[in-house]
Amino acid sequence: MTAPAKDEGCPIGRTRVSRKNQVTLPVAALRAAHVEPGDAVRVEVVGDGIFRLVRERDPLDELIGSAPGLAAATDLDRLRDEWAR
Numbered sequence: 001m002t003a004p005a006k007d008e009g010c011p012i013g014r015t016r017v018s019r020k021n022q023v024t025l026p027v028a029a030l031r032a033a034h035v036e037p038g039d040a041v042r043v044e045v046v047g048d049g050i051f052r053l054v055r056e057r058d059p060l061d062e063l064i065g066s067a068p069g070l071a072a073a074t075d076l077d078r079l080r081d082e083w084a085r
Contacts, residue, residue, distance in 0.1 A: 025053075
């Protein structure tokens with residue numbers, strides 16, 4: 001009997017669920033998925049014993065800094081000072 005072929009594009013690792021319901025993910029899998037410490041992930045249940053972790057990104061992150069000169073044109077520093085009051 002032959003072992004099933006591994007999908008070379010998908011790092012495979014093993015882990016266990018701890019008594020505190022914690023799971024440590026293999027570093028190779030995190031790197032391959034471009035997930036870094038501090039990233040927010042959403043857990044989706046796909047089926048019996050099957051979970052999917054989906055990194056959540058704030059859509060505004062891609063826009064921040066994309067409009068040079070906007071802060072000066074709208075006097076954002078003055079507005080921020082008003083918020084502090």
